[in-house]
Amino acid sequence: MGNTLKPAGETRAADVLARMRADIISCTLKPGAKLRFEALREMYEVSFSTLREALSRLVAEGLVVAEGQRGFLVAPVSLFDLNDLTDVRALIERQCIKLAIERGDDRWEGDIIATFHRMDRLQSRLGTSYYLSDDWGALHGAFHLSLVAACGSPNLLEIRQKLFERAHRYRRMSSQFRPQWRAKDVEHKMIMDRVIARDTAAAQDLVERHIRETTENVIAHASHLFAQGGTGAAIGRTESVAAE
Numbered sequence: 290m291g292n293t294l295k296p297a298g299e300t301r302a303a304d305v306l307a308r309m310r311a312d313i314i315s316c317t318l319k320p321g322a323k324l325r326f327e328a329l330r331e332m333y334e335v336s337f338s339t340l341r342e343a344l345s346r347l348v349a350e351g352l353v354v355a356e357g358q359r360g361f362l363v364a365p366v367s368l369f370d371l372n373d374l375t376d377v378r379a380l381i382e383r384q385c386i387k388l389a390i391e392r393g394d395d396r397w398e399g400d401i402i403a404t405f406h407r408m409d410r411l412q413s414r415l416g417t418s419y420y421l422s423d424d425w426g427a428l429h430g431a432f433h434l435s436l437v438a439a440c441g442s443p444n445l446l447e448i449r450q451k452l453f454e455r456a457h458r459y460r461r462m463s464s465q466f467r468p469q470w471r472a473k474d475v476e477h478k479m480i481m482d483r484v485i486a487r488d489t490a491a492a493q494d495l496v497e498r499h500i501r502e503t504t505e506n507v508i509a510h511a512s513h514l515f516a517q518g519g520t521g522a523a524i525g526r527t528e529s530v531a532a533e
Contacts, residue, residue, distance in 0.1 A: 301335065301339060302339050302342055302343065305333050305335050305339055305340070305343045306342075306343040306346055306347070308333060309329075309333070309343050309344075309347060310347060310350070310352060310454070313347070313352045313353070313363055313364075313458070314352070314454050314455075314457045314458060315423075315457070315458075315461065316458055316461050316462075318363050319363060320363055320364065320365050320366040320458060321362060321363060321365040321366075322362060322363045323360065323361075323362045324344065324353065324360065324361040324362055324363065325360070326340060326341075326360070344361050348361070350451060351364060351451070351455060352364050352454075352455065366458060366459065366462075368508065368512060371459055371504055371507060371508070372504065374452065374455060374456055374459070375456075375500060375501060375504040377452060378449075378452045378453070378456060378500050379496075379497045379500055379501065381445065381448060381449045381452060382437070382449065382493075382496050382497065382500065383493040383496065383497060384440075384445065385436075385437035385440045385442075385445055385446070385449055386436060386437055386440075386484065386489070386492050386493050386496055387489055387493065388437075388439075388440035388441060388442065388445075389436065389437045389438065389439040389440040389441075389484070390484060390487050390489050390492065391489075392439050392440065392441050393438075393439035394439070397435075397438060397439040398485050400435050400438065401432075401435045401436060401481055401484065401485065402481070402485070404428065404431050404432045404435045405432055405435075405477060405478070405481050407428055408425065408428040408429060408431075408432050408477070409474055409477070409478075411424060411425050411428060412425060412473075412474055413474075420460075420461075426457070430453065432477060433453065434446075434450070434453075436480065436481070436484055436496070437449065456500075456503075459503060459504070459507055460503055462507055462511055463503045463504075463506045463507045463511070476495070476499050479495055480492060480495045480496055480499060483495055
């Protein structure tokens with residue numbers, strides 16, 4: 290039997306990539322922050338070559354921006370990017386939901402119900418601070434993935450997942466500036482019920498409404514933090530990871 294273990298260097302590179310991606314998505318590495326190699330090397334305890342490989346991958350994913358000879362920075366956030374990301378996510382999610390409803394079987398339905406139950410139970414235990422929990426965030430992502438898992442297109446699912454991860458930074462901002470409680474558990478159950486009922490039009494509309502509500506909240510209560518127009522951002526443009 291052949292050895293399926295990855296070389297230590299490959300495993301280390303994959304680990305660093307995953308950690309950096311998570312730190313960007315959670316805003317531990319803030320939007321617009323300069324990514325200085327020496328600070329990153331100390332933070333992740335890896336070589337410069339491993340860091341450069343991870344940063345190149347993150348550039349391809351749209352989470353890091355290369356500035357030529359000036360190095361790298363965490364991809365900024367802006368109202369332009371938020372609106373564009375929202376529109377594209379709505380298109381992709383609607384198509385994924387449509388295909389999943391057409392192709393999903395009983396096992397798919399069971400996975401949706403089970404994932405919703407775990408997410409809902411954890412949210413009940415955590416109370417109004419649930420959105421700060423990494424465990425809840427993981428279950429939230431798993432629930433939304435379960436809704437579309439039967440769509441049958443690996444490429445579509447890959448695109449959808451990358452967009453979902455990019456949007457996580459905006460979801461964090463939305464939570465921080467939300468003036469009142471949002472009954473996400475009710476929204477999630479409504480979406481689940483319409484998907485399982487195979488009500489394509491209603492499920493698509495509910496998912497899109499779910500996505501756009503976050504965007505509307507950010508625009509209404511946190512737009513002062515963003516650059517107006519273009520792809521730039523006012524958040525963290527002069528910061529670096531050395532100050533983190």
